[in-house]
Amino acid sequence: MKPTHILFLVLIAVAIGLLISTMGDLSTYDTINSAKAKPGKFIHLIAKLDTANGKTIEYDALKNPNYLSFHIKDSLGGTSKVVYMKGKPPTDMERSERMVLKGKMQDSAFVCDDILIKCPSKYTDEKAKISSTAK
Amino acid sequence: MPFTGEQLLPGQIGTFLAILSFVSSLLATLAYYKAMQSKVFAEQQNWKRIARTAFITEIICITGIFVTLYSIISNHQFEYKYAWQHSNYELPMQYILACFWEGQEGSFLLWSFWHCVLGGIIIWREKEWEAPVMTTISFAQFALATMVIGIYFFDFKLGSSPFVLMRNEGMLSPEQFPIGFNPDGSLRADYLSFIRDGNGLNPLLQNYWMTIHPPVLFLGFASTIVPFAFAMGGLWKKNYGGWILPARPWALFSAGILGLGIMMGAAWAYESLTFGGYWAWDPVENASLVPWLVAVCGIHTMIAYKHTGHSLRATFLFFILQFLLIIYSTFLTRSGILGDTSVHAFTDLGMNTQLFLFLMAFVVPSLVLFGIRYKQIPTIVKEEAISSREFWLFVGSLLFFISALFIIGKTSLPVINKMFDTKYAPAQDIEYSYNKVLILFSFVIAMLTAITQYLKYKQTSRSVLLKTIWLPTTVALAVALSISIFGNINYTKYGIGYLAAIHMGIFAAVYATIANGMYIVTGIKGKMIKAGASIAHLGFGLTLLGILISSSKKEVLSWNTSGIMVNFGEQSKENAAENLTLVKGVATDMGKYMVTYLGDSTHPSDPKQYFKIHFQYKNSTEGFTLYPDAFVNYKGNQELMANPDSKHYIHKDVFTYITSLPNPEKNKDTATFKEHKIKPGDTVFYSQGFFVLDKLGREITRKNIPSNPTDSVFAASITVYAKDSSKYSAEPLLILSGNNVQPVADTVLSQSLVLAFTGAEADGIKLGVKESNSILQYVTLKAYQFPAINVLWLGILLVTIGFILASVNHILKNRKSALKAV
Numbered sequence A: 001m002k003p004t005h006i007l008f009l010v011l012i013a014v015a016i017g018l019l020i021s022t023m024g025d026l027s028t029y030d031t032i033n034s035a036k037a038k039p040g041k042f043i044h045l046i047a048k049l050d051t052a053n054g055k056t057i058e059y060d061a062l063k064n065p066n067y068l069s070f071h072i073k074d075s076l077g078g079t080s081k082v083v084y085m086k087g088k089p090p091t092d093m094e095r096s097e098r099m100v101l102k103g104k105m106q107d108s109a110f111v112c113d114d115i116l117i118k119c120p121s122k123y124t125d126e127k128a129k130i131s132s133t134a135k
Numbered sequence B: 001m002p003f004t005g006e007q008l009l010p011g012q013i014g015t016f017l018a019i020l021s022f023v024s025s026l027l028a029t030l031a032y033y034k035a036m037q038s039k040v041f042a043e044q045q046n047w048k049r050i051a052r053t054a055f056i057t058e059i060i061c062i063t064g065i066f067v068t069l070y071s072i073i074s075n076h077q078f079e080y081k082y083a084w085q086h087s088n089y090e091l092p093m094q095y096i097l098a099c100f101w102e103g104q105e106g107s108f109l110l111w112s113f114w115h116c117v118l119g120g121i122i123i124w125r126e127k128e129w130e131a132p133v134m135t136t137i138s139f140a141q142f143a144l145a146t147m148v149i150g151i152y153f154f155d156f157k158l159g160s161s162p163f164v165l166m167r168n169e170g171m172l173s174p175e176q177f178p179i180g181f182n183p184d185g186s187l188r189a190d191y192l193s194f195i196r197d198g199n200g201l202n203p204l205l206q207n208y209w210m211t212i213h214p215p216v217l218f219l220g221f222a223s224t225i226v227p228f229a230f231a232m233g234g235l236w237k238k239n240y241g242g243w244i245l246p247a248r249p250w251a252l253f254s255a256g257i258l259g260l261g262i263m264m265g266a267a268w269a270y271e272s273l274t275f276g277g278y279w280a281w282d283p284v285e286n287a288s289l290v291p292w293l294v295a296v297c298g299i300h301t302m303i304a305y306k307h308t309g310h311s312l313r314a315t316f317l318f319f320i321l322q323f324l325l326i327i328y329s330t331f332l333t334r335s336g337i338l339g340d341t342s343v344h345a346f347t348d349l350g351m352n353t354q355l356f357l358f359l360m361a362f363v364v365p366s367l368v369l370f371g372i373r374y375k376q377i378p379t380i381v382k383e384e385a386i387s388s389r390e391f392w393l394f395v396g397s398l399l400f401f402i403s404a405l406f407i408i409g410k411t412s413l414p415v416i417n418k419m420f421d422t423k424y425a426p427a428q429d430i431e432y433s434y435n436k437v438l439i440l441f442s443f444v445i446a447m448l449t450a451i452t453q454y455l456k457y458k459q460t461s462r463s464v465l466l467k468t469i470w471l472p473t474t475v476a477l478a479v480a481l482s483i484s485i486f487g488n489i490n491y492t493k494y495g496i497g498y499l500a501a502i503h504m505g506i507f508a509a510v511y512a513t514i515a516n517g518m519y520i521v522t523g524i525k526g527k528m529i530k531a532g533a534s535i536a537h538l539g540f541g542l543t544l545l546g547i548l549i550s551s552s553k554k555e556v557l558s559w560n561t562s563g564i565m566v567n568f569g570e571q572s573k574e575n576a577a578e579n580l581t582l583v584k585g586v587a588t589d590m591g592k593y594m595v596t597y598l599g600d601s602t603h604p605s606d607p608k609q610y611f612k613i614h615f616q617y618k619n620s621t622e623g624f625t626l627y628p629d630a631f632v633n634y635k636g637n638q639e640l641m642a643n644p645d646s647k648h649y650i651h652k653d654v655f656t657y658i659t660s661l662p663n664p665e666k667n668k669d670t671a672t673f674k675e676h677k678i679k680p681g682d683t684v685f686y687s688q689g690f691f692v693l694d695k696l697g698r699e700i701t702r703k704n705i706p707s708n709p710t711d712s713v714f715a716a717s718i719t720v721y722a723k724d725s726s727k728y729s730a731e732p733l734l735i736l737s738g739n740n741v742q743p744v745a746d747t748v749l750s751q752s753l754v755l756a757f758t759g760a761e762a763d764g765i766k767l768g769v770k771e772s773n774s775i776l777q778y779v780t781l782k783a784y785q786f787p788a789i790n791v792l793w794l795g796i797l798l799v800t801i802g803f804i805l806a807s808v809n810h811i812l813k814n815r816k817s818a819l820k821a822v
Helices: A003-025 A032-036 A122-133 B009-037 B041-074 B081-086 B093-100 B104-125 B130-149 B208-223 B225-236 B244-272 B283-308 B312-334 B352-376 B389-411 B413-420 B430-452 B462-486 B495-522 B532-552 B789-821
Strands: A027-030 A042-049 A068-073 A079-084 A098-105 A110-118 B151-153 B156-158 B580-583 B588-590 B593-603 B606-617 B623-626 B629-632 B640-643 B645-648 B652-660 B674-678 B683-686 B689-697 B712-722 B727-730 B733-737 B740-744 B746-748 B753-760 B765-771 B778-787
Touching: A003 B389, A003 B430, A027 A032, A032 A042, A032 A079, A079 A098, B009 B041, B009 B130, B041 B081, B041 B093, B041 B104, B041 B130, B081 B104, B093 B104, B093 B208, B104 B130, B104 B208, B104 B225, B130 B225, B130 B352, B208 B225, B208 B244, B208 B283, B225 B244, B225 B312, B225 B352, B244 B283, B244 B312, B244 B789, B283 B312, B283 B389, B312 B352, B312 B389, B389 B430, B430 B462, B430 B495, B430 B532, B462 B495, B495 B532, B532 B778, B532 B789, B580 B588, B580 B593, B593 B778, B606 B652, B606 B778, B623 B645, B623 B652, B640 B652, B652 B789, B683 B765, B689 B765, B712 B753, B727 B746, B733 B753, B740 B753
Parallel strands: A027 A042, A079 A110
Antiparallel strands: A042 A068, A042 A098, A068 A079, A098 A110, B151 B156, B580 B778, B588 B593, B593 B606, B606 B623, B606 B629, B629 B640, B645 B652, B652 B778, B674 B765, B683 B689, B689 B712, B712 B727, B712 B733, B733 B740, B746 B753, B753 B765
C-alpha cells in the first residue's frame, strides 16, 4: 500500500469517529410535556414566559444572586416552573416573545443551564418607540 | 403634498447611484467576460476599456453612496429610516461610522466598497489576469448591488435600500404617532418636527471596537474573492498553474486580514462584552473562522505545488471553497436561520430567497466548472516521499480542512434541521464538544508546524533532519516540561484524559513556537523579509499556547462562598454560582483579594453609570480599582447592559462586570421597625426564622464603630437562626456621648434584617426589628482571572505580521521575475 492510501484510510476513520462523537453529543428540541416524560435528560425547550395567575419572576440578588425562578408555557399548553442557577434574568425577558431554554426536567421544575431570549422583531418594536421619542 | 423640513435630494442621489452601480457592475461583468473570451488583441483592448470605464463608474457610485448615506446619518436626517433606526443626537462622533454598518444595508455597502478598492488595485497592477479576475469581482459587485437596490420586480422585492423614508415604510402610523397626524388621518405637513430623536445605536455596540472591527473584518471577507477569482480564471482559461504566483500575495494578504478581523471580534468580546471570554464557538464566530481555516489550507498546498508540482487540485478546491464558505456564512448570519443557536441578534430582513440565490449564484458555477475541468488539472503520478516537505504540507492542510468541516458541520445544524425536518439541538456543553476534538487536531497540526519547516522538498535525509532539529526539540521539551510542572495546570473538570491532552497541546504549541523561532536564525539565516512564514507559525504556536493556558487556568474569583444559599437541593457542583453580591462598603472575600464596592458615578454627557470596585490583595497593602460600567434604564429599558473593566498585568488579567443591581421600583422601603421588649435569653421570630438575645454588656466585638474614647457604649449580642439552618450574629449598639444617646443598628444582610435599640430598661431592652431590602446599596457581579491572555494577543499580532510580510515578500519576488522576463 502506498502512504497516501494509508493516509486516506486514517482520515476516513477520523471522519467517521468525528461524526459518531458529534451525533452522540447532540440533544433535541422538546415540548414541555415531552420533556416531563424524560426527566433528567438534557434537552432544549422552546417556550414563552408564563405570567398568568400572578406567577412572577423571582430573583433577589441579596438572598442568592445565583437563583432565578420563573414559569413557562408552550404552544401545546404545557406549563412548568423553571429554575436557573447561574444568575439574573436575561435582558428583556419580560418582553420576550419566546425563549430557548437548555437544561433538564426535574421533579419540581425545569433546571436550566442557559436561556436564550428572542425579542419581538425590531420592526414592530421600533414603531412603538417612535411615540416615546417623539414628544 | 410636500412635507416641511424633509430633504429628499440626498435620498434621490443615493437611489440613483445605487441603480447606476447595479447597471455598471453588470456592464463591467459582461465587458470583462468578452475581453477574456476574445482571441483578437485589439478587440480585447476595446472590451477592456469599456469594462474599466464601467468598473470605475462602479467605484464612483459606491463611494458616492457611502458619502451620501454618511451625510444623512451624521446630519440626523430622521426622515430617512436608516438614520432614524441607527443614530441619534446623543451619539458621539466616533460612533456615527458604527451606525453606518450596524444595519445590513450598510454592511453590504462596506463589503462592496472593499471590492472596489481591491478591484481598483487589480486593474492597476495585474495586467495579464485583469480580465478573468475582474469578471468574477464585477459579478460579485453586481450581486452585492442587488442587495441594496431595493426595487420591486412584480411581487419580489429585490434588496433593501438604505435610502427609504420613514413615512413610506409604514414606520409612522396614527396609532403609534398620533401627534404627527391630522384629524382626518393624513400625515401632517410638519410631521418631521415631531420626530425629535432617532432610535440610536444599540448600547452594546457603542464601543470603539464597533468602529474598527467591521471594516477590518469586511476587508478580510472581501479579499477572499481575489484568490477565488484567480482560481476561476485559471480553470476557465485552462491556464492551470499560471495563476498561482500572482495570486499568492493576495491569498496571504487575505488570510492575514481575515484572521486579524476575526480575532479583533474575539478581543471585543473579551474586553467589552460580558460573554466572559474571547471565544464561545458561537455560530457567528465559527462561520467566519471556517473560511480562514480553508484559506490557510489553500496557501499551504499552493506552496507545495509551487515547489514540487503536487497538490494543484487541492489548491483549486481550497480557494474555491474558502470563498463559497464566506458567502455561506453571510447566508447563515443574515437569514435568521441561526436564531435559536446564536447570541448574536441578527434580524431577518425578509431577504432569505435573495440570500439563497446569492449563495447559489457562486456555488453552482464554480463547482460545476471545477468538476468539468477536474480531470485536466495536471497532477504528478509519482507519490510524494514520506520524508518530503510537500507530503506533510498536504497532510497538515488536510487535517486543517477536516477540522474546518467539523466546525462548519456542527454550526450548520439548524440548516440540516430545516432541510430534513429534524429536531436536533446542539450539545449540552457546546464549548467542550468542540474543544475535545479540536485540541487533538491542534496538537497534530502544531507538531507539524514545528517539524515541517525543517524538512526539504522532494526528500530529506535523516541525518540532515536530526542535525538541525535536535536543538529546537530539546529546548522545547525543557520549556514545555517546566510549564507543565511549575505552571500548576490542573484542569480536571473533564477528567484526566483531557488534562493530558492539554499538556500535550502545550508541548506542541511550545515546540511550534521555538522551532519556528529558531528556524529564522538557522533556516533562513535571519533574512527577515523571508521570515513571514516562520513569524506567522511562531505566532500560531503562541496563540495556541495562550488559548490553552488562559482557558485551562481561567479562574472564577467571584465564587459565591458567602454561605447565602437557598437550600433548594438543586445547588450542585456543576451549577457554577459565579455571581456574588457586594454590599456597598463591605469588603468581601474573593480568593486572593478582599473586594469592596465603593460607590458609583455618572457624567451628564455619558449615559453610562460607572461602578467603583476596589480589589485589595490580602497579603499586601497593594490593590487596584476597577470601573465596570453599565447602561442603567437606558431609554426606558428596564435591564442593565454592562461593560466589563479589567486590570491588565503582563501575565494575567483580572476582569469584572456587573450582572445585577437593586431595582428601586421593587425595593421601596415600606418596612418599619417593629418594637419588641426583650430580656437576655428571649426569642423573637421574624419571617425567615428567629433570633435570640444572648446577653447585654459593654464588651464590644464589632469594629469600625465611629465613637470617641469618652463615649460609653452598650451592646446587645444576638444570634440569628435562619430557616435554612444558617446562623448569624448581630450586635446593635447604643452609644452615649454626653447627654446624647445614639443607637447604631446592625444588619444581617442575607436576611434583610435590621436590628436597632429603641430603648433600654432596667431588666431588658426595647429592640426595633425591621425587614427590608431597600436599606442596602449593592451590586451583583462576576469576576474572573485570565492568566497568559497576552500570549494569545501577541500570537495573533505575530500571525498577522507574518502573513503581511510574506505577502510583501512575494509581491517583490513577482516584480523581480517580471522585470527579468522583460
